[in-house]
Amino acid sequence: MRIFLIIYVFVIVATVSILGFRGSLTTKPPIEIFPDMDHQAKYKPQAESDFFRDRRTDRPIPAGTVARGNYLNQQAVFSPDFKDKRLGDTAFHQGKDGQGEFIAQLPIEVTYELIEQGRERYEIFCTACHGAAGDGNGVTRPYGVLAASFHDDRLRSETDGYIYDVIMNGKGLMLPMRDRISPEESWAIVLYVRALQLSQNAEADALTAAQRTELGF
Numbered sequence: 001m002r003i004f005l006i007i008y009v010f011v012i013v014a015t016v017s018i019l020g021f022r023g024s025l026t027t028k029p030p031i032e033i034f035p036d037m038d039h040q041a042k043y044k045p046q047a048e049s050d051f052f053r054d055r056r057t058d059r060p061i062p063a064g065t066v067a068r069g070n071y072l073n074q075q076a077v078f079s080p081d082f083k084d085k086r087l088g089d090t091a092f093h094q095g096k097d098g099q100g101e102f103i104a105q106l107p108i109e110v111t112y113e114l115i116e117q118g119r120e121r122y123e124i125f126c127t128a129c130h131g132a133a134g135d136g137n138g139v140t141r142p143y144g145v146l147a148a149s150f151h152d153d154r155l156r157s158e159t160d161g162y163i164y165d166v167i168m169n170g171k172g173l174m175l176p177m178r179d180r181i182s183p184e185e186s187w188a189i190v191l192y193v194r195a196l197q198l199s200q201n202a203e204a205d206a207l208t209a210a211q212r213t214e215l216g217f
């Protein structure tokens with residue numbers, strides 16, 4: 001009986017102390033058993049500061065600051081004669097000329113290294129859906145991803161700027177990839193897609209005699 005009473009009192013005290021004060025307000029600071037990094041010296045946005053003369057914690061942007069990044073309106077920021085492929089060039093960043101038309105050809109120099117870089121990136125980002133040969137037979141096909149084949153006449157005659165735009169911004173069911181592929185890598189992939197297209201659709205006359213013999217034509 002005594003044990004029962006003790007347990008009974010204990011349960012009542014526990015219930016009241018855990019649940020009984022829910023919702024009641026107090027002005028005392030909360031009990032912190034592990035304060036960790038709860039309290040740090042810092043300025044909160046738009047708060048007042050004793051340190052700066054204008055007493056604002058938000059600091060104004062220093063004069064002459066240039067915005068960085070790919071997708072700001074380059075023409076609004078840079079003068080038309082400014083040429084730097086990393087900053088002011090809409091063709092390089094968007095695949096479009098000043099009038100918003102897709103550019104016909106790569107805006108950067110074509111080198112063998114660029115094709116190699118394109119092949120490497122293509123194998124990472126595209127093969128799963130479009131297949132190693134670009135015919136749309138990737139490993140995802142049995143699961144219902146009907147990725148386009150690059151070997152049809154429409155895609156052969158699309159501009160380089162258009163292919164670049166598909167990679168960066170996606171198209172239909174294809175995902176956009178500008179969050180993981182830089183403009184330079186994307187142009188390299190465009191170049192490799194062109195190489196794939198050529199691999200399935202080239203005139204024998206375009207080859208040298210030695211190359212034709214090697215291929216048995």
Ligand code: HEC
Nearest residue numbers: 125126128129145146147148163166167171172173174189
């Ligand atoms: C997750 C699967 C997937 C991946 C990865 C993928 N694609 Fe696609 N892609 C598609 C699908 C699906 C379509 C068809 C889109 C549609 O018409 O709805 C397509 C269409 C295209 C088209 C044709 C657009 C048109 O005008 O019809 C191009 C070009 C293309 N992809 C290029 C690429 C390149 C280059 C890569 C790699 C950087 C890539 N894709 C990665 C699924 C993918």
